[in-house]
Amino acid sequence: MIEARHLRVLRAVAATGSFSAAARELGCTQPAVSQQMKALEASAGTPLLVRTGREMRLTQAGEVLVRHASGILAGLTAAEEEVAAIAGLRAGRVRLVSFPSGSSTLVPTALAALRADHPGTRVSLVEAEPPRSVEMLREGDCDVALAFRYGPGPSEWDDLVVRPLLTDRLVGLVPEGHRLAGAGAVGIGELAEESWIAGCPRCRRQLVDVCERAGFTPRIDFATDDYPAVVGLVGAGLGVAVLPELAIESVRPKGARTVTVEPAVEREIVALTLPDLAQVPAVAATLERLTRAASRA
Amino acid sequence: MIEARHLRVLRAVAATGSFSAAARELGCTQPAVSQQMKALEASAGTPLLVRTGREMRLTQAGEVLVRHASGILAGLTAAEEEVAAIAGLRAGRVRLVSFPSGSSTLVPTALAALRADHPGTRVSLVEAEPPRSVEMLREGDCDVALAFRYGPGPSEWDDLVVRPLLTDRLVGLVPEGHRLAGAGAVGIGELAEESWIAGCPRCRRQLVDVCERAGFTPRIDFATDDYPAVVGLVGAGLGVAVLPELAIESVRPKGARTVTVEPAVEREIVALTLPDLAQVPAVAATLERLTRAASRA
DNA sequence: CTTCAAGCATAAGTGACGCTTGGGATGATC
């Protein structure tokens, strides 16, 4: 089995014409070169060098090996450099999955910072809601998933790297002319008789849970996953809603007013990745920038 | 420093999708594969594999390395095979130098046998007389030199591999009608008054030495290095000559008769090579065939 | 001719590396 190390030594010997010179070039002692060549000749099964007096010449087999060596070593260094580029963030790719309101706020900030520091790192972004996004992560379809959960809970993410980014509060949204539009804080019970507009399925379940703890079941007249649509419906006076603060941030609440709801309901927004992937430089850098973007928000 | 061994393991892991399967394929245990991959990831500076449950996936860096691995390993095996072909006498080249009378007798027989056994081995033949041929050998311009010497002598070939092939006697050559043409053995002194035709320079010096030990100086009327010419001149009745037996073998002695001369003068025909080159399969095979050809002659 | 410098080979010692065995944890399957 010919090893790359042997070929490096052989090439140096062929280039310099001497074991000692090759040793100096390789940064080792002359006996090391001597032994390497002996080992290489043993594995080749035939002499590669002819030591005649002071001169050192290649045999035919030696010439053959030197001729191949350049190509092989070139391929090796090319591979090393390409990997080093990825490891050094001069290249690399991160596949990011985010839920919609995250991708419109946190993600752009983080990716801008990432690009500024490491222009070679490419990030692809796909949108997916938490259950699906975590599934994608586990199946290898993405490297980082932005997800959220309501309260620390039992956490089905024990086997994942969980990087908390920020905690997002649910805020109430009422039409401009609503009786509570100017209120500072609103008990959730005060909205028991309202017509409700619900957002995404998980938010909806959360809404239902909160309302039931407050002693009523919300009457949901409209349901949509589209946050701007929810805001629009509220603005048109068709009902009230609770939405994550982050979701409203990127929407102009035309005709709608936000109010603080009591009791406070928070969701935790986290970045997830696989333990192995957390070691990948591009992934680590992405997590880092996401964290920083969250702390500034 | 990425080693070829690492790439072989990585390729096996990527192909089988499992450490255990790769270990079976490589003929080692699974922990060995595990450690190799760990070492490779350490030298790469970034994870190459993602272990997620049962599945084993490549990271981007891993994909890069696998992509390069095929080319690098292909080059390595190509080099190994080419060297193995030389070592296994399926390829290879021997540069042979011979003196003229050797190249017309021993060499053809030996090379025919070599080609019959190892058709892939190519032999190039150049003619040169001993002092020059040995010089060529030492300077790396040939691999095997056929040479001769008169008597074991002081031998300037201590640093060479000397393979004795056969001993060649000098025989007398007289015209058909000569008074000694029918004699069995002829004392060299009986030819003291003859007109001499001399061959190559070294043979000529040998002739002069022998004659002077017999008490006379030969009168050399014709001198040529061309053995057939010598035979032709003798056949034309222009003088007598002594020639190596081997030299006459390939010439039809038209009009000339050979006689045994006393005292017997013998030259030793040897094959020479450098100690290192003697280990080269093609060189060893050539020496072997030359020896056999000489023993059959 | 002797001396000197340079280069290669060899031997012994040391450290690291790589492989194996055995044990434990995890995930998929019946």
Added chain:
DNA sequence: GATCATCCCAAGCGTCACTTATGCTTGAAG
């Protein structure tokens, strides 16, 4: 829930590779 397969970890051990030290050969210089 038991079982099988897979992988990681730790310990033990053999081998490999490098270094230092030494001797030998070669070619050049005094």
